[in-house]
Amino acid sequence: MSNAVASRAGLSTRRLAGLALGAAVALFVLAGVAMPDSTPGKVLRVAFTKSALAATLRLSVPIAFAALGGIFAEKSGVINIGLEGLLIISAFVAVYAADVGGSVWLGLLVGVLASTLLAGLFAVVCIEFRADQIIAGLAVWLIALGLAPFASQAIYGGPNTESLEGSFGTITVPVLSEIPFFGALFDANPVVYLMFAAVGLSWYALNRTSFGRWVVASGENPKALDTAGVNVTRVRYAAVLLSGVLAGFGGAALSLSLGQFIGNGATMVNGKGFIAIVAYLFGNYNPVGALLSTFLFAGLDALQIRLQAAAIIAVPQSLVRTIPYVAVIVVLALFGRTRIPEAAGDHYESGED
Amino acid sequence: MATAVHLDGITKRFPGVVANDDVDLAVRRGTVHALLGENGAGKTTLMNVLYGLYEPTDGQVYVGGEPRRFDSPRDAIDAGVGMIHQHFMLVDPMTVTENVTLGNEPRKWLGLTVDEERARREVVDLRDRYGFDVDPDARIEEVGVGVQQRVEILKALYRGAEVLILDEPTAVLTPQEVDDLFAVFEELTAQGKTIIFITHKLGEAMHAADEITVLRDGRNVGTVPADEVTREELAEMMVGREVLRTVEKPPADRGERVLAVDGVSVDDDRGVEAVSDVSFSVRAGEVFGIAGVDGNGQSELIEAVTGLRDPTAGRIVYRGEDVTDWSRRRRIEARMSYVPEDRHERGLVMDFDLTQNGILGSQHSDEFACDGRLDWDAARDHAETIIEEYDVRPPNRRAAAASFSGGNQQKFIVGREFERDPALVVATHPTRGVDIGSTEFIHDRLLALRSSGVAVLLVSSNLEEVRGLSDRLAVVHDGEIMDVVDPESATEEEIGLLMAGEDPSDGSGPVAAGATNEGGR
Ligand SMILES: Nc1ncnc2c1ncn2[C@@H]1O[C@H](COP(=O)(O)OP(=O)(O)OP(=O)(O)O)[C@@H](O)[C@H]1O
Ligand SMILES: [Mg+2]
Numbered sequence: 114m115s116n117a118v119a120s121r122a123g124l125s126t127r128r129l130a131g132l133a134l135g136a137a138v139a140l141f142v143l144a145g146v147a148m149p150d151s152t153p154g155k156v157l158r159v160a161f162t163k164s165a166l167a168a169t170l171r172l173s174v175p176i177a178f179a180a181l182g183g184i185f186a187e188k189s190g191v192i193n194i195g196l197e198g199l200l201i202i203s204a205f206v207a208v209y210a211a212d213v214g215g216s217v218w219l220g221l222l223v224g225v226l227a228s229t230l231l232a233g234l235f236a237v238v239c240i241e242f243r244a245d246q247i248i249a250g251l252a253v254w255l256i257a258l259g260l261a262p263f264a265s266q267a268i269y270g271g272p273n274t275e276s277l278e279g280s281f282g283t284i285t286v287p288v289l290s291e292i293p294f295f296g297a298l299f300d301a302n303p304v305v306y307l308m309f310a311a312v313g314l315s316w317y318a319l320n321r322t323s324f325g326r327w328v329v330a331s332g333e334n335p336k337a338l339d340t341a342g343v344n345v346t347r348v349r350y351a352a353v354l355l356s357g358v359l360a361g362f363g364g365a366a367l368s369l370s371l372g373q374f375i376g377n378g379a380t381m382v383n384g385k386g387f388i389a390i391v392a393y394l395f396g397n398y399n400p401v402g403a404l405l406s407t408f409l410f411a412g413l414d415a416l417q418i419r420l421q422a423a424a425i426i427a428v429p430q431s432l433v434r435t436i437p438y439v440a441v442i443v444v445l446a447l448f449g450r451t452r453i454p455e456a457a458g459d460h461y462e463s464g465e466d
Numbered sequence: 467m468a469t470a471v472h473l474d475g476i477t478k479r480f481p482g483v484v485a486n487d488d489v490d491l492a493v494r495r496g497t498v499h500a501l502l503g504e505n506g507a508g509k510t511t512l513m514n515v516l517y518g519l520y521e522p523t524d525g526q527v528y529v530g531g532e533p534r535r536f537d538s539p540r541d542a543i544d545a546g547v548g549m550i551h552q553h554f555m556l557v558d559p560m561t562v563t564e565n566v567t568l569g570n571e572p573r574k575w576l577g578l579t580v581d582e583e584r585a586r587r588e589v590v591d592l593r594d595r596y597g598f599d600v601d602p603d604a605r606i607e608e609v610g611v612g613v614q615q616r617v618e619i620l621k622a623l624y625r626g627a628e629v630l631i632l633d634e635p636t637a638v639l640t641p642q643e644v645d646d647l648f649a650v651f652e653e654l655t656a657q658g659k660t661i662i663f664i665t666h667k668l669g670e671a672m673h674a675a676d677e678i679t680v681l682r683d684g685r686n687v688g689t690v691p692a693d694e695v696t697r698e699e700l701a702e703m704m705v706g707r708e709v710l711r712t713v714e715k716p717p718a719d720r721g722e723r724v725l726a727v728d729g730v731s732v733d734d735d736r737g738v739e740a741v742s743d744v745s746f747s748v749r750a751g752e753v754f755g756i757a758g759v760d761g762n763g764q765s766e767l768i769e770a771v772t773g774l775r776d777p778t779a780g781r782i783v784y785r786g787e788d789v790t791d792w793s794r795r796r797r798i799e800a801r802m803s804y805v806p807e808d809r810h811e812r813g814l815v816m817d818f819d820l821t822q823n824g825i826l827g828s829q830h831s832d833e834f835a836c837d838g839r840l841d842w843d844a845a846r847d848h849a850e851t852i853i854e855e856y857d858v859r860p861p862n863r864r865a866a867a868a869s870f871s872g873g874n875q876q877k878f879i880v881g882r883e884f885e886r887d888p889a890l891v892v893a894t895h896p897t898r899g900v901d902i903g904s905t906e907f908i909h910d911r912l913l914a915l916r917s918s919g920v921a922v923l924l925v926s927s928n929l930e931e932v933r934g935l936s937d938r939l940a941v942v943h944d945g946e947i948m949d950v951v952d953p954e955s956a957t958e959e960e961i962g963l964l965m966a967g968e969d970p971s972d973g974s975g976p977v978a979a980g981a982t983n984e985g986g987r
Contacts, residue, residue: 333559340519
């Protein structure tokens with residue numbers, strides 16, 4: 114319990130730092146409103162545009178889906194650190210399938226399937242063969258990171274695929290889409306609406322269904338679930354597969370919205386799977402909370418791109434690019450009050466061992 | 467009357483151990499049946515077989531007269547058998563209702579949604595039918611062990627249990643809660659339920675049960691009617707020899723002050739003050755007892771003394787030095803021993819074997835470590851010594867702590883801590899879950915330490931134990947010491963009142979004036 118002591122001793126400094134940060138942000142916004150021509154004013158003007166909100170929503174989709182997937186897996190007791198890999202594999206497969214099948218919706222479906230398969234493999238390794246979840250998760254990432262660009266190379270002759278013909282298009286709600294700023298919510302790619310739906314459904318599944326209860330129990334006290342007559346292994350398989358399905362939507366939506374898979378370097382996924390983990394931790398495993406923190410990071414990312422373009426702040430661009438990541442660290446350090454499921458990361462075997 | 471449960475020739479083998487050896491057991495419907503036996507006698511294993519957690523190596527289970535084969539608890543539940551384990555199987559962040567209905571949630575809307583209203587109503591109905599005092603909306607982490615136990619019972623009843631198995635249900639309860647539990651037993655049997663419970667306390671078995679079965683070394687050594695047997699007979703059946711002497715305690719030979727707790731306040735995990743301005747001291751050669759209902763700050767106080775929790779105010783002086791800011795390691799090295807309250811959480815690493823567990827806390831000492839390497843031979847010898855001296859019965863020498871019976875885990879911890887050559891022993895519930903023979907043995911060792919000039923700080927919710935062993939007894943309530951009494955002259959009622967937070971006297975009461983003064987500073 115010495116860590117409890119440490120966290121208690123650290124609380125006051127932490128709270129202070131948190132308050133200071135909040136005050137600084139508030140001051141910045143006030144200054145921006147009061148003096149539209151100052152730097153804060155310009156930043157605000159760039160931030161609160163329809164296009165910035167649209168970009169935030171677009172950038173949120175893969176992160177939010179992956180975060181939802183992570184919630185189910187980890188709540189059930191299996192830490193799925195391989196979300197990044199699931200995003201990569203589904204991003205590539207979706208484009209390939211859409212290219213071959215000639216439909217982005219088909220691409221979406223096959224992308225989800227690919228991610229689910231990889232998650233299934235991860236589940237077997239972790240649950241059946243009792244591998245370390247963190248190592249297995251990293252393996253999932255590395256496999257996908259190698260496999261997707263390689264397949265692209267083999268099929269398209271380069272790490273990047275060709276651009277697709279079709280796209281999801283946008284769904285535009287008349288009138289509402291005309292509203293300044295918030296109009297972007299009513300003039301968006303269908304996958305954005307899918308994201309909102311998935312958040313709602315996930316929340317419902319976790320909080321209102323038996324399955325949700327079992328997932329929570331499986332992550333908190335699997336033995337309690339087992340002795341209540343529910344098969345813990347099955348619940349965990351279901352949760353991990355579900356994380357594959359959800360992450361698959363995220364990865365497929367990412368590449369299909371762009372119409373291309375980019376496999377250079379860290380690929381187009383570029384750490385979104387890891388940001389997703391932070392998002393759900395920060396959101397305390399609540400789908401709505403995870404969505405909100407996703408918005409925070411995606412919003413900062415969108416802002417960062419615009420700040421670079423507008424060159425408002427006299428700071429090297431490479432520093433501006435780090436804003437979302439710095440925010441992640443600050444947020445985790447200052448506000449991380451997450452209650453990690455008691456049995457997360459532990460293997461469970463029922464009966465005699 | 468009809469037989470509710472019949473175990474016929476049950477044998478259960480683990481690698482290297484026969485936990486149950488051809489055990490027969492028949493329990494009549496509507497009766498309470500107590501299961502007695504030493505640590506490792508196979509009580510828990512036998513009940514796990516009945517509950518479908520273990521598959522018997524041999525033998526047949528009959529429930530309600532029909533032969534049954536349980537592959538999992540689910541099958542047992544379906545056959546009307548419910549079990550309440552030694553360690554509760556509850557999900558902490560969930561509510562009472564959610565826990566009771568877990569795995570059997572009533573559904574609505576094509577089974578898509580949990581019907582929370584109905585769940586709550588059913589739990590309330592059940593609760594009212596058996597007269598339980600439980601709030602259906604409270605979270606498990608917010609309620610005490612007594613309530614948690616009732617939740618476990620409700621859980622079993624909710625699943626339609628006709629036969630309830632309870633593994634050492636009274637080990638964690640206060641005397642009052644034990645009485646409540648036995649009242650619940652009566653209510654349940656009156657409504658036709660059958661109860662099997664495991665206990666180490668002979669008095670409880672004789673009081674609450676209709677029949678008593680004693681296991682020894684995995685075998686059934688006899689089933690007797692509770693009202694035709696004496697304590698002595700039962701004890702002899704369990705151990706195979708005569709036991710039950712009263713502890714002989716020579717008068718204390720007090721030496722210098724070893725521990726002084728001075729105006730200490732401690733917060734609990736939630737940051738609420740759990741111990742308020744407590745002062746007392748413990749001298750060499752005496753046992754200072756702390757009695758109180760669990761959860762009145764004892765745990766936090768002990769954690770402050772042992773260095774696991776920082777006090778928010780006050781000083782802790784150990785052998786003349788202010789150790790308030792000392793690390794745990796420094797305190798261990800200064801010969802402070804600690805038998806923790808929760809043996810799984812604090813006492814042992816469950817995946818370690820005895821050699822590894824035996825040097826926990828001593829991993830830095832010269833005895834076992836040189837040049838940054840551990841001397842495993844010495845560690846092995848040390849573990850062997852503890853096993854021999856404290857009569858620990860492991861399934862085999864290499865076994866992980868997890869495969870030990872609860873009492874054997876406890877004996878090993880006690881042995882490790884007592885063998886450290888301590889100046890102060892802080893012992894919390896040192897005999898919880900330990901059979902009578904070993905309890906006696908641990909008490910003897912504790913008193914031997916006392917005679918050799920060790921200071922002992924003893925916390926126990928077992929009133930008989932603290933009264934028997936302590937030279938001075940502090941009674942705590944709500945984070946404060948109500949009084950320090952002489953355990954020999956204070957009556958059980960007086961201590962009971964103090965535990966409840968009431969002052970039993972105005973002036974000329976049980977309070978030994980000398981003891982109070984000594985405790986004050
Ligand atoms: N999972 C297991 N693997 C190996 N051996 C085991 C296992 N469970 C129990 N045993 C062994 O079986 C024997 C009986 O253990 P059991 O837990 O049934 O005893 P018990 O009568 O409940 O004792 P206690 O009073 O200490 O709880 C012991 O020798 C124990 O070490
Ligand atoms: Mg037992």
